[in-house]
Structures are given as C-alpha cells and as structure tokens.
Amino acid sequence: MDNWVLMGPKTLNNQPQGELSLSPEQVKIKVTYVLLSNFDALCYAGELPVAYPKTVGRFAVGIVTDCGEKVYGVEKGSRVYIKGARPCGKCLHCKRGDTNNCEHIQIAGIDFDGFLRDFVVCDYRRVAVLPDDVDYLHGLCIEHVAFAENIYDQLHLSAGSKVAIVGGNALAFILAQVAMYHKLVPVVIDDSPVAVEKLKKAGVYYSILNDDDLDSNIAEATSGLNCDASVYISCSKINPDVASRVLARDKTLVLEGMASMKFKLDSIPLFRHNTRVITVTDGFGYTESAINMILHGAIDLNMFEKQILTEYNPSALFNDMLSDVSHGLKMTIIKLIF
Ligand SMILES: [Zn+2]
Structure with a gap:
C-alpha cells in the first residue's frame, strides 16, 4: 500500500491511507501510473512552496472503482486522467x-495532496475520461500539452511565426511539437549538445546550442528578423536574458513556470524592445484541448527514454533528478500495483 507523503524538505514517508469515504459528487480512482518529474523533485528538495504535509505526484492516471450517485459522464471502469490543477x-x-476564472489555482503536491498513492477520491469534475485511443503513457503528458496550449493561446501568432524556446527539457520538446502542430516554427535553444542533437533527430529542425554562435544562428533561423515570441523554461538554468535577446521589438516573452525556479532578468533590454512579459504556471482549463491534440497524433513520445518501475524508492529517484533538474528527457513512471 502506497501513499508517499512529503513532511518537510527531503523527508518523504510512506503512510498507508485510511478508509476513504465517498460523497455524492465524488469518484474513487485506483491510481495506475504516476509520472515523476522535475516539479516533484523540486517539491521534494524544498525549492517549491509545499504546504506540508502533502502527498507527492502531480501527473497521474487511473481507473475509476467507485462513483457517487450524482456523478455524470464518468463511470466505474472509466480510465481517467486526474487533473493536477484545480480551482480553489x-x-x-x-x-x-x-x-474557470479562479483567483488561486491549486496545484497537486503543493496545495493539495498529489497522486503517488493507491487511491484518490475527488470531485468527478477533477478527472477527464481518456478516449480508447489515448493510452496511459500519453495520458501522463496531458498537463504538459495543456500547458503548451495555454502558452500558444496567449501568444496570438500567425502561421510561420518563429517561437524561441529557451531550455531543452521534456516540456520544451512538447512545446515545440505543439507549436509545429499549430504551424509555428519552434527554435529551441539549450546548453546541452546531447539535448540539441536529440531534438534535431526528433524533427525540431532549429535546435540551437547556446554558445558564441547563438546570435548568428538565430539570425539564420529567422532571416535576420529575430523571433516573434520567446518562452523561457525557468528550470533550464540558462541566463534568461537569452530569451529576451532573441526577440524582435514589440513581442512577447513567456516565463514558463511548471517547475519554477528563481532567476534574475535584466529589465533594460525589455524596456528597449518594448517586450510584453507574461507568466504561465499551469495548464488549467486546457485539459480537453490537450486530449484532443493527443488524439490527433500531435504528440510523439518516442524521443523520451522510459523507465517504468513497480519497485521504487522515490527519494532516490528525486535525488537522481536533482543532479540535473534542467534536462531529463527520460520519463520516470511509477506503476502502482494493488
Ligand atoms: Zn477560486
């Protein structure tokens, strides 16, 4: 029986759950798979503001084992994605x-209990039924795709626009794919030659190393015009000024904060270029759109190495992720057997 509760920084205890009661609008879900990510690792490390104690795990899928009498559209046996962002x-x-306009979106693992546990009981509106053609592994990436959709929606770009993505982790790759699905041209910039090579092989043509040739490479990718938008992956640890430097005038810089980390951004170039700065912290409200994109084959997960574990030590896995929180093109998935 599993329920991994974070009591404080780097203090993770397995505390079996007690009996779970079900109200009329709730569903009971047997969690089947949990994707462990750098977000969870940063929670574990005490880098994110966790309201202790909290069960870890933001990204999960499962199967409904019980329904209250006022539950609609979800039934016993439904395979579901459990939403990691909820209204307050x-x-x-x-x-x-x-x-939809909630002032204080709540995130699993920080504000409410996450999903690295055998069972979750929640309001039926906090799950989304997975269509037959969306398998569990794709289901685990729904919030990443929703996140990317949220960013796309706020940029209002026309086809052919160049979008710089500064950082080369899994979210950056999914963002690049979502951008291509919407006929934008992603330009991924990273400091890891391995990540850049992998991205190129996976079809992101403009994958550029953050080195002395960056400006000339960006000029080549954009016919000298610079980028139409830029997304800074906040856990990339790349200097965020790179993300504003590659932008043309009057454009938007998105500060992406799925696994948010502190950084300093130089304001002077932003003023000089009349840059609009926005932040995006979740994929709230974009779940259905993300499922639809996955259903249409927009997301290819083949470039990610996957390890699916049934026996695991989450503390050891998080410590391993913390050794390089900026990259990680490997999916670490826990399969919960009951
Ligand atoms: Zn609210």
Whole structure:
C-alpha cells in the first residue's frame, strides 16, 4: 500500500491511507501510473512552496472503482486522467460557479495532496475520461500539452511565426511539437549538445546550442528578423536574458513556470524592445484541448527514454533528478500495483 507523503524538505514517508469515504459528487480512482518529474523533485528538495504535509505526484492516471450517485459522464471502469490543477473553491469567482476564472489555482503536491498513492477520491469534475485511443503513457503528458496550449493561446501568432524556446527539457520538446502542430516554427535553444542533437533527430529542425554562435544562428533561423515570441523554461538554468535577446521589438516573452525556479532578468533590454512579459504556471482549463491534440497524433513520445518501475524508492529517484533538474528527457513512471 502506497501513499508517499512529503513532511518537510527531503523527508518523504510512506503512510498507508485510511478508509476513504465517498460523497455524492465524488469518484474513487485506483491510481495506475504516476509520472515523476522535475516539479516533484523540486517539491521534494524544498525549492517549491509545499504546504506540508502533502502527498507527492502531480501527473497521474487511473481507473475509476467507485462513483457517487450524482456523478455524470464518468463511470466505474472509466480510465481517467486526474487533473493536477484545480480551482480553489473559495474565491469569489469559484463561489459564483465561475471556476474557470479562479483567483488561486491549486496545484497537486503543493496545495493539495498529489497522486503517488493507491487511491484518490475527488470531485468527478477533477478527472477527464481518456478516449480508447489515448493510452496511459500519453495520458501522463496531458498537463504538459495543456500547458503548451495555454502558452500558444496567449501568444496570438500567425502561421510561420518563429517561437524561441529557451531550455531543452521534456516540456520544451512538447512545446515545440505543439507549436509545429499549430504551424509555428519552434527554435529551441539549450546548453546541452546531447539535448540539441536529440531534438534535431526528433524533427525540431532549429535546435540551437547556446554558445558564441547563438546570435548568428538565430539570425539564420529567422532571416535576420529575430523571433516573434520567446518562452523561457525557468528550470533550464540558462541566463534568461537569452530569451529576451532573441526577440524582435514589440513581442512577447513567456516565463514558463511548471517547475519554477528563481532567476534574475535584466529589465533594460525589455524596456528597449518594448517586450510584453507574461507568466504561465499551469495548464488549467486546457485539459480537453490537450486530449484532443493527443488524439490527433500531435504528440510523439518516442524521443523520451522510459523507465517504468513497480519497485521504487522515490527519494532516490528525486535525488537522481536533482543532479540535473534542467534536462531529463527520460520519463520516470511509477506503476502502482494493488
Ligand atoms: Zn477560486
């Protein structure tokens, strides 16, 4: 029986769950797979503001084993994605029933219990049924795709626009694929030659090393015009000024914070170039759109090495991820057997 609870920085205990009761609008889910990511590793390390104690695990899928009597569209046996971002239920928007405009989106593993445990009981609106053609492994990437959709939606770019993505981790790769699906041209910049090579092989043509030739390589990729938007992956540890430097005037810089880390950004070039800066921290509200994209084959997970573990020590796995939190094109997946 598993329920991995973070009690404080680097203090993770397995505390079996007690009996779970079910209210009329709730479903009970047997968690089948959990994707461990650098977000969870940063929670484990105490780098993110976890309201201790919290069960770890932001990305999970499972199968519904029980339903309350007022549950609609989800039934016993449904394969589901468990949403890792939820409305708070307490702000004025939530109380008015307008949860899409919630003021305080809650994130699994920080604000409410995450999913590295045998069972989850939650409101049926906090899960999404997986269509037959979306397998569990793709289901684990729904929030990454939703995140990318959220960013795309805010950029208002026309086909052919060049989008710099500064950082070469799994989210960067999914962002690049979502960009290509929307007929944008991703330009991924990273400091790892291995990641750049992998991205190129996976079809991201403009994958550029962050070195002395960066400016000339960007000029070549953009016919000298610089990029139409730029997304800075905040856990990349690359100097964020790179993300503003590759932008043309009057464009948007997105600070991506799925696994947010502190950094300093020079404001002077932003003012000089009249740059609009926005932040994106979750894929809230984009779950259905992400599932639809996956269903249409927009996301190829083949470039990721995968390890699927049934016996595991989460602390050891997180410590391993923390040794290079910026990259990690390997998917570490826990299969929960019951
Ligand atoms: Zn709210």
